[in-house]
Amino acid sequence: MNAPLTLSTHSAIAEIPSDVWDRLGDGNPFTTHRFLDALEKSGSVGPGTGWQPLHLTIERDGLILGAAPLYAKSHSQGEYIFDHAWAQAYMRAGGAYYPKLQCAVPFTPATGNRLLSPDPEVRRALLSGMTQLAERGGASGVHVTFCTEEEAELGAEAGFLPRVTQQFHWYNRGYAGYDEFLAALSSRKRKALRKERQRAQAFGGSIRRLQGDDLRPEHWDAFWVFYQDTGSRKWGQPYLTREFFDLVHQTMRDDVLLVLAERDGRPIAGALNFLGESAVYGRYWGCVEDHAFLHFELCYHQAIDYAIEHGIERVEAGAQGEHKLARGYLPAPVHSLHWVSDPGFMGALAQYLDQERSAVDDEIEILTDWGPFRKSDS
Incomplete structure (x- = not known):
């Protein structure tokens, strides 16, 4: 017994x-x-x-x-x-x-x-x-x-x-690349997303994906500024403290994917994702400059690119947001x-x-x- x-x-x-x-x-x-x-x-x-x-x-x-x-x-x-x-x-x-x-x-x-x-x-x-x-x-x-x-x-x-x-979640159907994912969409949606990504990527700078030892303290300094801006607008004050991101860097940097947009050598926007065994989890976004569609590019399209490249099953892009539907995320x-x-x-x-x-x-x-x-x- x-x-x-x-x-x-x-x-x-x-x-x-x-x-x-x-x-x-x-x-x-x-x-x-x-x-x-x-x-x-x-x-x-x-x-x-x-x-x-x-x-x-x-x-x-x-x-x-x-x-x-x-x-x-x-x-x-x-x-x-x-x-x-x-x-x-x-x-x-x-x-x-x-x-x-x-x-x-x-x-x-x-x-x-x-x-x-x-x-x-x-x-x-x-x-x-x-x-x-x-x-x-x-x-x-x-x-x-x-x-x-x-x-x-x-x-x-x-x-x-x-x-x-x-x-709204995005599901990987074994796509060989982003173009194969686009081929699964209706013609009108396919053209709209191509145009959206072209406009976003023409913001005058470059986009980098950082994880593991590529992440440096200055990247977290930049992201903290982004997070504070978004948090103050959404919740009145950010939930997380600055020290939280330092601890994540120390113990979880292999579990995160930071997508940064940089212009003239300076980070201007970023999206923070956490990585699971079968999912990319989009968590936080922020910016110090506004550029057309850059939010969608960093938060949704880049996460899809990463999931396809690494054979990850799905992308969970956080709470709410029917605008995600047009980007291939389903309820x-x-x-x-x-x-x-x-x-x-x-x-x-x-x-x-x-x-x-x-x-x-x-x-x-x-x-x-x-x-x-x-x-x-x-």
Whole structure:
């Protein structure tokens, strides 16, 4: 008979051995120990940020069999699966929506395993442990965001409410080059993208892709300026600190692809991607000069070029953005799980999510049909 499973919480990822944590992961760069550690050591999450680490591990006989990135949240910022309306409704009804528990990677709308274990029993125990922590700690509920479809199904069996939203992803159909990808598009879209790339690349400078030891501190200095500009316009203030990028350089420079546009020897725009085993993940963009279509070139077309050249399965270009459709990115479902302790509110959420799933399914079907691919290839 197996010994019982034991649940433990950790206020810092550094409390868990990196080799143990990474052994349980799926190769996704964002759930690696080094990425989560960079967030914490840089002060991007932790005291004063509204993201308080509360990571879980499951042990049996002293051996860690499973883990999950977990945070106590005092707001709903930096999540990208939006529940602001839920929070307002909950508080109008007299409840305290915050704190809540969030099983996620902060500021990172990229799908990957959140229940880090190959054993379904352990994954179920992680979900059960989260709800017990919420009840004991006075949190309103638990939210598991950007999980895999398999985890969503497991969570639904465990009493969580599954939610489906959407992003736009580009899929590599074994293209030999960008021209072969263009050949799969309708004639009008093909001509439009050729013209767009020509205009973007005529900005008066050059475009470079940097990774690994090609990355230098001055490249991060330039990108920090870009990131601050974009962050201040989108969120009021950037989520990540400057030190975060230094730590990424130290521990993850082989896992990133920085695309820089330079003019007169000076970086003027950049797009930062993280590299997984099967995907290029577009994360941040910024510029100090505006040039027609340069954003699309650095963020979307260059990522496609890289994926084709390296035989990578797909490009995930982040949250939202129907403009990505015209660049060959198709709508893809995104999964999350939600549980609240109040039974009445849980029932209302279940009804809402049923209706939302139907609407999202319809939208994905319509947008796919509107996509740029020739109908015989879509």
